[in-house]
């Protein structure tokens with residue numbers, strides 16, 4: 001079936017349609033039902049915002065000027081962010097604002113290319129990677145108001161370069177460099193996570209056998225004539241170990257479910273939004289939560305984000321760390337392997353994948 005991208009829909013009929021095609025209209029079923037009810041309750045007051053964490057202060061290697069007290073305080077805030085929110089805004093991550101702007105710029109330039117050029121990278125039937133919509137399994141599936149580009153970035157020999165844009169010229173080099181930086185940041189976060197739970201520094205990295213996989217998802221959300229009717233990205237939790245998001249610099253749209261309410265993530269210049277995925281929720285025996293989140297659209301502006309999903313290799317067995325199981329806190333999850341496959345299966349049915357692996 002020849003499918004128009006959302007961008008093409010908006011370009012058609014002179015300034016875009018006045019409403020949205022039926023296929024994009026949200027239905028309050030499955031996990032979306034709870035999400036819709038939470039929305040009816042309204043957004044939390046802005047005073048309660050996702051915590052900001054200074055990555056340069058996290059152990060094991062804060063810079064010499066940092067006092068022991070500042071480091072201990074930051075680790076405490078980090079621990080509390082992950083047990084309550086499951087996400088935080090990371091600052092002082094070591095990348096310059098101009099480099100992050102370059103990452104944003106290559107993504108923006110890609111989506112701004114003519115349709116014929118982007119079609120070269122179109123997702124093949126049944127394939128996850130490539131440009132266009134997510135995999136569509138049935139006529140009932142409600143579509144998200146997004147054209148995304150999905151690319152496996154690590155391990156390097158798994159890269160399908162046919163899907164990697166050759167335009168703009170700087171795209172590939174910039175994304176290689178960015179992903180390399182994110183690998184370092186993921187290591188810092190996983191080490192601090194272990195330390196904050198009183199485990200050995202490398203405990204989680206070892207259990208995730210190096211956390212060697214990384215997939216990039218570039219989300220392009222065209223402005224929408226009826227943002228109230230659609231989701232940019234429907235409510236979900238990620239199937240990753242952790243996810244590192246580079247949000248749009250000017251347009252808000254990402255929201256997290258917190259205590260039964262949707263809370264928007266405000267723009268913090270050059271911060272990265274880092275959230276726990278289901279695999280770390282399993283690994284930490286539920287100490288750290290894999291939070292539900294969604295992206296909404298708006299009528300005035302397009303929005304672009306880049307989510308980088310980190311994973312262990314598919315063959316790695318993931319289970320609650322034995323050190324985090326005790327009499328008052330029994331193991332809460334089964335041992336799983338190749339979680340993304342389980343994830344995909346349940347997600348497409350509108351269910352929460354992690355519920356399938358609870359004991």
Ligand SMILES: O=C(O)CCC(=O)C(=O)O
Pocket residue numbers: 217219233238245247253254293294295304305307
């Ligand atoms: O658009 C965003 O800010 C978040 C995207 C997201 O949650 C995802 O790609 O999984």
Ligand SMILES: [Fe+2]
Pocket residue numbers: 236237238243293307
């Ligand atoms: Fe997500």
